[in-house]
Amino acid sequence: MDIESIKDPSAIKSLSKQELEYVASDIRSFLIEKLSVTGGHLGPNLGVVELTLALHYCFDSPKDKLIWDVGHQAYVHKILTGRANQFDALRQYKGLCGFPKRDESEHDVWETGHSSTSLSAAMGMATARDIKGTDDNVIAIIGDGALTGGMALEALNHIGHEQKDLIVILNDNEMSIAPNVGALHNVLAKLRTAGKYQKAKEELEMLIKKIPAFGGKLASTAERVKDSLKYLLVSGVFFEEMGFTYLGPVDGHDLDDLMENMKYAKKTSGPVLVHVLTKKGKGYAPAENDAKGTWHGLGPYKIESGEVVKKPGPPSYSGVFSDTLKKIAADDNRIVALTAAMPGGTKLDQFAKAFPERMFDVGIAEQHATTMAGGLATQGLKPVFAVYSTFLQRGYDQVVHDVCRQNLNVVFAIDRAGLVGADGETHQGVFDIAFLRHLPNMVILMPKDENELQHMIYTAIQYDGGPIAVRYPRGNGYGIKMDEELKQIPIGKWDVLRGGSDACILTFGTMIPVAEQAAEELAAQGISVKVVNARSAKPLDDELLFDIAKQNIPILTLEEAAIQGSFGSAVLEFYHDANYHDLTIHRMGIPDRFIEHGSVSQLLEEIGLTTPSVVDKVKLMLPRKRQRA
CATH class of the missing domain: 3.40.50.970 (Thiamin diphosphate (ThDP)-binding fold, Pyr/PP domains)
Structure with a gap:
């Protein structure tokens, strides 16, 4: 099957198990090839190929709600829902989002980029389903790392209490981005080795049913025996004590095992947890053998050697x-x-x-x-x-x-x-x-x-x-000389990088090069601009702000941060409270909307945080007679 020809999940529903295994192999090859160019979350997605195929084979998206926690592992879902032909622009400007995106597809029913939200969202959707009286299935897919988040545990507690019909797929690959830590991880480790529990429990129940009834005493004794068996074979059966029917462990790379358990989960009343064991990076040796988390999410790489393509440069x-x-x-x-x-x-x-x-x-x-x-x-x-x-x-x-x-x-x-x-x-x-x-x-x-x-x-x-x-920002520094001896910086004291008498730019961090270049271009036009490294957004440098106010020159605040309530707002508040109501003050920053994916330079261009934009803004702020000069 041509991966890019898949328009929706119905394309796989008539396939045999062998054909599905061929599709799984093709998807892995597709991901390895495409992500070698664009980068992305390779390891998590290679680990859920069979799991995602089984989900879309057994359930009917978008009627049935597939809710991906974090979204690092949703690439295979995107392929099976008709977006394979967009992978050349994965995580690129105006291209395919690296996470589930509701306006990208009707199959993306929940947007996420932070972990541990899927169970709460699933509880909301299951509750809404019951209120509306519909019959759709709600399935949350959460990793063992995300399960350590407190919000996930709060949701587990509520779901178990309410006993909603809801399926949780626990994708257990023993890693989040880094190796997992904590007591809950140890519980899962014990469950991985306790596959005989369910079989033993079923055999005991059949045996008890064959014993003639001798009243409540025998029944209560039988329940105690079952509980004792539970704790004998699975030390502290966490999920069943939380009110879930526990299925597993399931081999996350065996389609028969996956589908059998998913079909059983669909028939089971109340909340069900299917414990699926997967291998992060499955099918690509460098990703499979990754112990450091390098292949969780990365940039371009060489397919043959697994060498990550890194450009030499200054320290990060x-x-x-x-x-x-x-x-x-x-x-x-x-x-x-x-x-x-x-x-x-x-x-x-x-x-x-x-x-x-x-x-x-x-x-x-x-x-x-x-x-x-x-x-x-x-x-x-x-x-x-x-x-x-x-x-x-x-x-x-x-x-x-x-x-x-x-x-x-x-x-x-x-x-x-x-x-x-x-x-x-x-x-x-x-x-x-x-x-x-x-x-x-x-x-x-x-x-x-x-x-x-x-x-x-x-x-x-x-x-x-x-x-x-x-x-401090993502990425590398500028390669400047590093002082050998560390020193304290006076908190609340800013640094004037360039003197000026016509206007002033207050900025910090990544916007300083933009401001300095703008000042250079304005100087060539006869406009003198002061540039200040406002290195503390709180506290402000009151003394310097008063000195600038005495100059009575226009002030521009420039920041790579939300314009609402950030540094520029602090400067406005300062001058308002000090009764400087006649100063010309403009702000530049991140506009009041969420900024989508793309390279940082493309995004800065889109929102107007560039040298030409700063030059235009300063000129706009100057008195008309100064501009004519």
């Missing part, structure tokens, strides 16, 4: 953060590091090698990590929670209630701050300034380059005035 911001933290921690035993299942992405895996007893991977549990960091801080330690900007959103109440309210000395190393590109709207790190700036006691810093980043990390470690966030 994440690497500079990690190296700096290791350097400081060697002389400061107070420092402990935390990650929520992202040791590789945040580069804390290097810290873990140097200080294993001071590194904590809590799994996909940002809420827990934030409050744990607060607890560590109360005991005089200096916790550093390295977290992507988009994932810190998941621990927001804990930042407010547990850290800021108690004014605890927690360092938030906010990675991927700003636009991140191909992962798109669920991962763009553009909201953290807006949701942190208004919190009492919070300090927010952002460096202009990798050298300033190392000094900011050192500054944050030395700061004992409460919580402090250092935000």
Whole structure:
């Protein structure tokens, strides 16, 4: 079967098992070839080929609701729902989204990019189905890593209590992005080896039915015997105690085993959990043998060798953060590091090698990590929670209630701050300034380059005035010379990079090169522009802001962050409260909408955060007589 000829899941429903196995092989070859050019989440998708085929064979999407958790593993679903011919533009600007997207297909019933949401969404859809009186099936597909998220456990508890007809497919590949951690992972490990449980239980039930009834006493004794068998064969049968019918473990690469259990799940009343064992990266040796999470999501690679294509360049911001933290921690035993299942992405895996007893991977549990960091801080330690900007959103109440309210000395190393590109709207790190700036006691810093980043990390470690966030972008620095000796940066003091008398640009981080180039072009037109590295979004540099106001020149704030409520808003508030009502102040930033996927340069062009746009904006702000001159 030509993979690109598949228009919808009906194309596979008449195929034999052998034909389906051929399709599975073709899909793997298709993914390996296409993703070698575009990059993407290869490992997770190679692991769910048979599972996805079985789902679409046994259920009728979109009438039956297939809800993919995170969405890292939805490429095969996209192929079977008629989108294979769009894979050349996967995760490219205006191309196929790397996650489920509701306006992309009627088969994508739930959008996601963060983990642990599928079970709650499924409970909502199953409840709506029952209210409306329809007969569709609701199936949530969740990984063992995502199951460690607190939200998933809350949903399991509610589903088990309500006893809705709902199917949970637990895709257990023993890994999320990094190897899984935690007690729940150990429960799953025991379940993987307990395949005899269901058979033994059924045989016991048949035996009991053959015994003549001697009243309630024998019946209650039989139930106790069944429970004892349960705990003998499966230590702590977690899911059955939560109210689910447990099916498995099922071989996730055996179509017969998968389909048999899915058909049984459809006939079973109440919530059912089908425990499916898969191999991440199945069918491609480099991905199968990946222990570091490299093949979870990656850029282009060479198919024959499995070599990831990397362009040589300066160190990444994440690497500079990690190296700096290791350097400081060697002389400061107070420092402990935390990650929520992202040791590789945040580069804390290097810290873990140097200080294993001071590194904590809590799994996909940002809420827990934030409050744990607060607890560590109360005991005089200096916790550093390295977290992507988009994932810190998941621990927001804990930042407010547990850290800021108690004014605890927690360092938030906010990675991927700003636009991140191909992962798109669920991962763009553009909201953290807006949701942190208004919190009492919070300090927010952002460096202009990798050298300033190392000094900011050192500054944050030395700061004992409460919580402090250092935000830095995805990708590499500029290759500038790194100072050998670390120094503290005065918090709330900005750096004037270029003097000017006609206008002023207040900016920071990734927008500084844009501002400096705009100032150069304006200088060639006879317009003198001051450029300020406003390296602390909170606190502001009050003294410098007053000095700029005395110049009575137009002010432009420029940031790669949400324009609503971020740095520019802080400057407006400052001047309003100081009764400077006659100043000309304009803001440039991320517009009030979610930004889709594409390269960062393409996205900046689309939203107008470019040098030509800044030049035009400054000229527009100048008095007419100044423009004519």
